[in-house]
Amino acid sequence: MALITKAPRGTQDFTPDQSARMRYIEDTLMRIAGLHGFGEIRTPTFEHTELFVRSVGDTTDVVQKEMYTFEDKKGRSITLKPEGTAGAVRAALERGLLAEALPLKLSYITPCFRYEKAQAGRYREFHQFGVELLGAQSSAADAEVIGLVQEALDTLGVTEIRLFINSIGCPNCRPKFQQALKDYYSAHYDELCPTCQDRLERNPLRILDCKEEHCHELAEHAPIVLDYLCDECREHFEELQERLRAMGIAFEVDPTIVRGLDYYTKTVFEFKTETIGAQGTVCGGGRYDGLVELMGGQKQPAVGFAIGLERLKLVMEACGAPMPEEPRCDIALIPLGAKASVRCSAMAADLRTDGFYAETDLMNRSLKAQLKYANKIGARYTIVIGDSELEAGKARLKDMDSGEEQEVAFDRLADVLMEKEASRLYGEIADAQFGLEELSGVLGQE
Numbered sequence: 001m002a003l004i005t006k007a008p009r010g011t012q013d014f015t016p017d018q019s020a021r022m023r024y025i026e027d028t029l030m031r032i033a034g035l036h037g038f039g040e041i042r043t044p045t046f047e048h049t050e051l052f053v054r055s056v057g058d059t060t061d062v063v064q065k066e067m068y069t070f071e072d073k074k075g076r077s078i079t080l081k082p083e084g085t086a087g088a089v090r091a092a093l094e095r096g097l098l099a100e101a102l103p104l105k106l107s108y109i110t111p112c113f114r115y116e117k118a119q120a121g122r123y124r125e126f127h128q129f130g131v132e133l134l135g136a137q138s139s140a141a142d143a144e145v146i147g148l149v150q151e152a153l154d155t156l157g158v159t160e161i162r163l164f165i166n167s168i169g170c171p172n173c174r175p176k177f178q179q180a181l182k183d184y185y186s187a188h189y190d191e192l193c194p195t196c197q198d199r200l201e202r203n204p205l206r207i208l209d210c211k212e213e214h215c216h217e218l219a220e221h222a223p224i225v226l227d228y229l230c231d232e233c234r235e236h237f238e239e240l241q242e243r244l245r246a247m248g249i250a251f252e253v254d255p256t257i258v259r260g261l262d263y264y265t266k267t268v269f270e271f272k273t274e275t276i277g278a279q280g281t282v283c284g285g286g287r288y289d290g291l292v293e294l295m296g297g298q299k300q301p302a303v304g305f306a307i308g309l310e311r312l313k314l315v316m317e318a319c320g321a322p323m324p325e326e327p328r329c330d331i332a333l334i335p336l337g338a339k340a341s342v343r344c345s346a347m348a349a350d351l352r353t354d355g356f357y358a359e360t361d362l363m364n365r366s367l368k369a370q371l372k373y374a375n376k377i378g379a380r381y382t383i384v385i386g387d388s389e390l391e392a393g394k395a396r397l398k399d400m401d402s403g404e405e406q407e408v409a410f411d412r413l414a415d416v417l418m419e420k421e422a423s424r425l426y427g428e429i430a431d432a433q434f435g436l437e438e439l440s441g442v443l444g445q446e
């Protein structure tokens, strides 16, 4: 097959089975965010370039190397969003959401675009689920968003993942740390990559997360941010740890986490796994107390995170987490002849209105071929309708699992299917109850 072109490097197609998994993950995340009071915000896929340059920072890898930036037909510089925070905060300010009762809790699912080296778990178009909690300064807010991630991971059955936290200080204590970094890296100036040589004067913190191998090695012996925190930042960090312990959330302090975006202050955190290869950071987030003001609003503290949905799906698959089963066709209506086909289409439409997943032949197939197809799509029931059934207004409904058949009048079909579904569900519940009783019996004996 000679396709005229393939999907661009770093992009993915989600076929129906994979989309079902993504949708299940997205629905679960949004449901949990809803239980925490987060309302969904939808913002444009592209924004004015300066939004990201100013917020993410002009010395970050994202802005310097990875953005999809282009001029529109009027010569304005436009960028496909590389992350969700900047757009959400811009929208909150532009729509006056911060003038309402605080805290403001926003959640989103959005495509993101970064021109990175594509590999397993790293794409040029990917999707983030994120939350942004604006207006709350206390460590309780940090703990709440971290707790939300933990709950989501537990609910989705992700086991092999660890939380790492750090504090990267505030405008009060950061300058001292920046100076210490400058002193350290100046002694290694010739060993730095050209981008980091430029960063040394402008933003030495960024050298710490450079992906170049030697810069990465140098970072191992660089000064440690936790040694430079002011009292307020230290207290905030200690309080957060106390809260996480009280919530039963396991974590490790990792002073090397600085995150790749400029807006962070105080708390930063990442959830990482070793089950999906080199791109193991499934979730990243932190506090960004200066961003709202930087964007032209009144100073407001904020904290949030984003989970990469593709990576979350990969880690779920690696852990053997439960995934949605393929939907099973409730009934295949099998017409024999043109008149029956017309009737079956109408009956299928009625059944769908009643909430059943109904199929009928669209291919003019023979009886045998239709039965084969019904098997392939896993139909629970089939009903064969020919001229004599049309005349009688009834036909034999076959249970494809048990082989049992029963005669059903067409106008009773939906009711009969409903009764069968109810008794099937009742059977499942009874089985589950029996299982529980057995289990509690066994536990009682021990």
Ligand code: HAM
Pocket: 082, 083, 084, 085, 086, 114, 116, 121, 122, 123, 124, 125, 126, 127, 128, 130, 131, 132, 260, 261, 281, 282, 283, 284, 285, 286, 288, 303, 304, 305, 306, 307, 308, 309, 310, 311
């Ligand atoms: P980030 O760490 O740049 O943070 O991205 C968050 C997550 O997006 C990562 O942990 C990863 O799972 C996923 N991700 C990033 N790049 C890629 C890629 N090329 N391919 C696949 N997945 C990727 C942010 O974007 C911040 N806006 C998070 C935040 C929200 N901080 C505060 N609020």
